Amino acid sequence: MGRKGLCVWVSIFVFAMSLTLLGSCAKEAFKETPGAPQMKEKPYSEMEKEGEAASPSAMGAAEGEVKEQAEMTEAEREAAMREQALREQQERERMEREQREQMEKERMERQRQAKGAETTAETRQKFEAQSIYFDFDSAVLTEKGKETLQAKSAFLMENSNKNVLIEGHCDERGSVEYNLALGQRRAESAQRYLVLLGVNANRIRTISYGKERPADSRHSEEAWAKNRRDEFILE
Structure with a gap:
């Protein structure tokens, strides 16, 4: 080997040694640096x-x-x-x-x-108990009869579900036919007055019994006065 070749190998050896020395110095410097984290691995037993x-x-x-x-x-x-x-x-x-x-x-x-x-x-009984009376052989309403009919009309106006049947009666004197006709006129007189007071005519029926149903069967003026009447039946 010539001198020149020997010099090359010597240079390579020196360069390698320099690198090795620099690496060792760096590790020592890292270990000695204050505050630097120390990376240590724990044994498996400690981790367990x-x-x-x-x-x-x-x-x-x-x-x-x-x-x-x-x-x-x-x-x-x-x-x-x-x-x-x-x-x-x-x-x-x-x-x-x-x-x-x-x-x-x-x-x-x-x-x-x-x-x-x-x-x-009670009202029915009171209503039906009040009859109106007529003079002998007459179908003209008396003043007292009109007062009674006014009270009846007030009741009928307040009780529109009620109808009334008017029964005409006579005393025993006179023929059957005559008294039937007279009783009918008396019932119709009361009917007309009630209608005049405001009661619907369709709510009023009339019938005549003549002298068939006397209220007093005696044969006297007192009895005959009681029999000349209209009676009122609620329906």
Whole structure:
């Protein structure tokens, strides 16, 4: 090998040694640098121990969370049950209240109907008990008869569901035919006056019984005066 070749190899060797020396210095400098993080690997056994130490804590936290959720769910269920029980109680109270109110209404309605029936019976009796009377052989209304008819017209106007039958009567004197005709005229006189007072004519019927139905069967002026009459029957 010549001298020139030897020089080349020496230069390469020196360059390689320089690189090696620089690398070693850099490592030492890094280790000695203050505050630099020291990267050390932990043995597997230490990592396993740390995992085992952390595991009970994590499990305890998870169990606590599950327990808390269970307690919340139980509380919510109890609250829902209390609310349902309250609604059911309120519904029972409402139904009982409505039942009491209905029973009270029915009781009052029965009382009203009973009172109404009693009043109707009394009113009917009073209405039908009031007859009007005529002079001998006359179908002309007297002033007292007109007053009676005015009271009857007021009743009929207030009770539009009621109709009236007017019966004309006579005393025993005279023929049957004559008294039938006279009784009819007396009934029609009362009918015309009621219509004049405002009662619809369609609500009034008339009939004559002549001397067939005397109110007093005696043969006297007093009896005959009672028999010359119009009677009023509600229908």
